[in-house]
Amino acid sequence: MTHNITWLDWLVIALYCLGLLGMAAALARGQHNREDYYVGGRNLGPWPVGLSIMATQCSTNSILGAPAFVAFAAGGGMVWLQYELAVPLAMIALMLFAMPLFRHRQLVSVYGYLEQRYDLPTRLTLSGLFLFVRAFATAVTVYSIALVIELITGLGFVASVLLLGAFTVVYDVLGGIRGVIYSDVLQLLILVVMLALVLAFLLDAGGGITTLWQSFAPERKNALDFAHHGLGDGQTFAFWPMLFGGLFLYVSYYGCDQSQVQRQLSTRNIDATNNALLINGLLRFPLVLLYCMVGAGIAVYSAQHPDFVAALPVNNDRPEYNLAVPLYMINALPTGLVGLSLVALFAAAMSSLDSVINSLSATTMEDFVLRFSSRTLSPQQELLYSRCITIIWGSITIGMAFFVADIAPTVLEAINKIGSLANGPILAVFVLGMTTHRVRGAHVVAGLFSGIIANAGCWLFLPEVSWLWWNVSGFAVAVLTALLIATLSPRKPSTSTPITTAFAEAKQLLQKQSDINWYWRSALLVVWFTVLLGGLAMLG
Template sequence: MLTQLDWLIIGSYLLFLVLFALYLSRQQSSRADYYVGGRSIGAWPVAISVLATQCSTNSILGAPAFVAFAAGGGLVWLQYELALPLAMIVLILLVIPLFRQLQLVSVYAWLERRFDLNTRLLLSGLFLLVRASATAVTVYSIAIVIDLILGTGFFWAVVLLGGFTVVYDVLGGIRGVIYSDVLQMVILVFMLALLLYLLADASGGLGAMLEAASPERRRALDFSHHGFGDGETFAFWPMLFGGFFLYLAYYGCDQSQVQRIISTRDIDTSNRALLINGVLRFPLVALYCLVGLGIAVYADGAPDFVGSLPQRNGAPEYNLAVPQYMLASLPPGLVGLGMVALFAAAMSSLDSVLNSLSATTMEDFIVRFRRRDLSHRQELLVSRLVTVFWGLFTLGMSFYVGDIAPTVLEAINKIGSLANGPILAVFALGMLVPRATGSGACTGLLAGVVGNACLWQFAPAVSWLWWNLIGFAVTAMVGILFSGRGAVDESGLNLHPREILAQQARLNWRRRSYGLLLWFLLLLGVLLALGQ
């Protein structure tokens, strides 16, 4: 149980976030300040903020549970991260420089410049629908965890998690999101490192802990399966190729990620943020996966540990293994800091989504269709009100997803892969195929999503990771086919890919991006060594 000291630490942390956001709110005078921080934020805060968003509560609880207890689990999850440095090379050299140079706030605004208004509204509306629904389910799932750990009841768990997040998000804007994420990441990494130290120390050191783990849990690469009908979702090839297209879509076409990357001072700073993210993400994921391996070793030596986990539907709730270990092993004060780490992981995921939902609504609908101009102050006020709306909407929805949440939570990655490839293909058509039209791209998007849905329904043995590649290919081919054979029109391209690549060469980013390729090869070698 939590002591008064633990609750004091939790309360102080939440109060600090609100006061800090209130301080940042005094620096805002326009919607550009609110959504992109006046385009003056440095590379390191942006990179760490994006990392924090990726390291959600579902990640730091679910990934260790997958490594420690899931059938077919183990360190094979790390294969997923090999695709990230490769995706970052494409984003650095081609995608983000285009958006950054055009001074966009909503990434979907580019689709109107390149194609037409309907394409912009379709992709923007799809983002709002998918992200708002997923966020409501995320709030539900995390509130359930908080209730089980703290015993607050579901309502107060939602208030603690969502209420404070909405308040500092509304006040602080994108700067509040980014700088609070930096603080949250520091706390989270400290606690994960402490847990890994305690688990390794109990086994006689990190090497001894690795040796004590079962070989199937320690195996980090699976070259023996392909994921095409063999029922093996987490084989090497689908995780590499599927992950590559998934990361391209997520970091390059998703408003919740792109919005922070284009909040930097210039293209060079945006690229540095991507480079930092491409290097640091693997160590972060490896940290909480090794915590999961330590939990597996600990559970083998303490048979009562699994029995001490809360039950759900008659089975142990393995996702609570990490907080259960914290409650059993940490002294008062550090337990409270551990709970803060869980809050930090949850808030760093929610704050960026709420701000991006607000930005997309404001830029693609309210500003786009306004009948009269608003002053900067009026736009700032409306922007905050829109953030309040999305905050209340997602928190309210979390009370009504109980019946569907378990199914949705199991399928959340599948839902992302259902649309990621097709969305990426729409952007790729606009950048790389001059004769592509908006109607062709939208038709391709529909075909790609329907094709992936058919795979989900009729070919469940095909790894959902492959959907990212398959959906991309189907959308691209159908998009080109339905664009007809009209005259090539490059007027909407804004910048030709050759111009972007030439610019990156002048900035020496071609050469620097080769470092990410070397990083990929190094990580591959590390995973090969882990499996020995």
């Protein structure tokens, strides 16, 4: 599969990398303390933040895996788009309740809210869980993307890891969250342009949009699966688990995960934060539709050119379908654009890695270093520590990538399942903190681990149940466990900051701090959800 990349292709890649480093170096001059480094001085606009949120979700695994699912997976096809229906609804919950509360508290680490509401052990438990899961997942991501780079360019595995990982760490260390966000915007634009270009080439090869769609397998056109429920029928990607499981997953990911919330805390005010979420809620579906249509084009092209699939590398006696998109890129695109296509693949990887590394650093600095520091650090010392911690986490994740080879194939298949083990229980910890007074830190920690254990039991003993339901079941088990323990425990005086319910407090904050009626704008997302649902119903 290795392509004979020309000097012009390498020049395009080199210019892109140098441009990112130059931008990061320029941004570094405006950093004076850790808040500049981690939340951009809290004065970023909604568009860069909203596009950055989208870029992080559009990882290399997405732009390779989703087209492969549409084109080749058993039971696959356009049903993947069902997953995106939950995004607008999740954005409503975050805009109206979570983000007004978090922004009001001037957080850098989202887990700081848990200490204010519960206690320090709860904060450290959730923060430590984030560090462990994200660092491991990032190492696996570096490993998998390095394999793609190695196959496409012919570089060795070590060189591929260093090319991707070390470069990302360097501009992350220099640019901080501003570097992450602005590079994400650039990377997203390059990715969209290249995917649109690839789709144009596929449409041309397939005889146009009408002919291509007619040639696409009928069973793969159906985008809604109401016939199954995923509760024991072995149908993972049915409508109901993708809608409800996806809703809990996205609320947890966008509202309780440091790698996402950190961006939302970087805006100038609550209106900018909510507008960033609104942008994501409206534009994410068209982006996913774009790479799903690329998958449809790849399916038709493969049917018309049987030698295309035969050219794919073989893994466990099966073609590696995830490499179909890059294989098409390097064979169909002219010199120069091949280099830009590689930049697009690098960009998708970097947009995921840079934010995770920065958020690992922010969580470590806020929840551990500053929390337990025996002396007060100057702003310059805080900035130096922040950059050093970023280097350490970048080195750890790159180093771990060399040691996951034996288990990576299994983990890569299960990476979404691993996230779904904890998403629901983590969300339960935050929701209980926002909506109850009685529940204490020890109660929600017990609920957290009960939910994770219950989901692990589903994984081991109920394989026919869709893993998307774990986001719901883990939440329910965690909530019920925490409430039960709280009910059976003797009442103690609260040591946390007095709170109202999330609904009342968030409503007050929106009234005082916002110039926009977010209830009306939330209605826009409900309308968008309805439009998307109707559109998918007609797609087949």
